[in-house]
Amino acid sequence: MNALRRNVLKSAGMASVVAMAATAGLLKSGSALAAWNASAFDAKSVPDALKGMGAATPAESKDISIKAPDIAENGAVVPVEVTSSIAGTTGIAIFAEKNANPLIADFKMSNGAEGYVSTRIKMGQTAKIRAVVTAGGKTYTAAKEVKVTIGGCGG
Amino acid sequence: MAEPMKMRASMSGDVADVKVLMNHPMETGLRKDAKTGQLIPAHFINEVTATLNGKPILAAQWGGGISKNPYLGFKVKGAKAGDKVTVSWKDNKGESNTAEAAVS
Incomplete structure (x- = not known):
């Protein structure tokens, strides 16, 4: 038993x-x-983060629109919408230039996904939100300034 | 285990509009606990993937800069009503979650 x-x-x-x-x-x-790109996400500045992603010098483009509030009352939740009208957009990366780690997200599109993402991000202080778009092997960029009255990174 | 996600996929013209709400604390690892002064360990979603009828449409890598309880919206061309969209995430502690919705 x-x-x-x-x-x-x-x-x-x-x-x-x-x-x-x-x-x-x-x-x-x-x-x-794909392995999480630690070198890009841990970078302390936008150029370093871009280097980590392997996209060193993007060209300014008017075909990228960034929709975000001019003044964000709460930096912990800043709605951001990026639309790229560049044909063949395959990637959109979002940066908040003055955050401790500026790279926020890196999206890769395929199989009919449009050059559009919408999300909510944290911002430590007033800064430019920068979008870097990859299309046809080239990179393009645009930025929009958002004023933050209460930061969202210090708690 | 992770809390369920909310998800909706609807057609507008010939483009499916997908909206997802995830439940996650999204700790950056830079924030301090107000009482103890200790750093709160990082705990955030770092990988999000989406498929349409099993075909990959979106692969994203996230940092801790995405807000708590993340929202994600994206659009897919060529989808039809009834198509299945799945969205999955994985965080830096290896937790994961998946949601599925039919395009309406």
Whole structure:
């Protein structure tokens, strides 16, 4: 009786170990898209972040529109909408120039996704929001100043 | 486990408009706890992917600069009503979540 109980416990333990290993493996294979670009996201300035992304000197473009408030009362939640009317847009990156880590997000589009993203970002202080668009192997950029009355990064 | 996401996909013209709300604290790792003065460890979504009927349409990498409980909106051309859009995220601690919606 007791021996049987031991056996059951033992096999249950083994099974759960195997199951855990399997889920760990699954998680790993699911994240194989592209490694998180730490050098770009940890960069302290926009040029460094651009270097980390492998896009050194983007050209100013009027075909990128950034919709964001002129004055943000709460820097913790600043709505930002970036629309690129450049044909063949495959990437949009968003920066807040004076944040401790300026690179906020890097989007890659494919299979019919339009050159448009909308999200909400944190801003430490009044600064320019910069969008860097990748289209046809070239990079373009545009910026919009947002005044922040209460910063969102200090807590 | 992560809280559920809210998601909606609707057609406007020939473009599907997808809106997603995720539940996440989005800690940058730079903020200090007001009581203890200790840095609050970073905990943020760093990878977001979206698919339309299983085909990848959007792959994003995020930093801690995205607001708490993130909102994401994007548009897909060539989608039809009834198509399935899925959005998944993964954070720096390995947590993840997925939501699926049919285009309406």
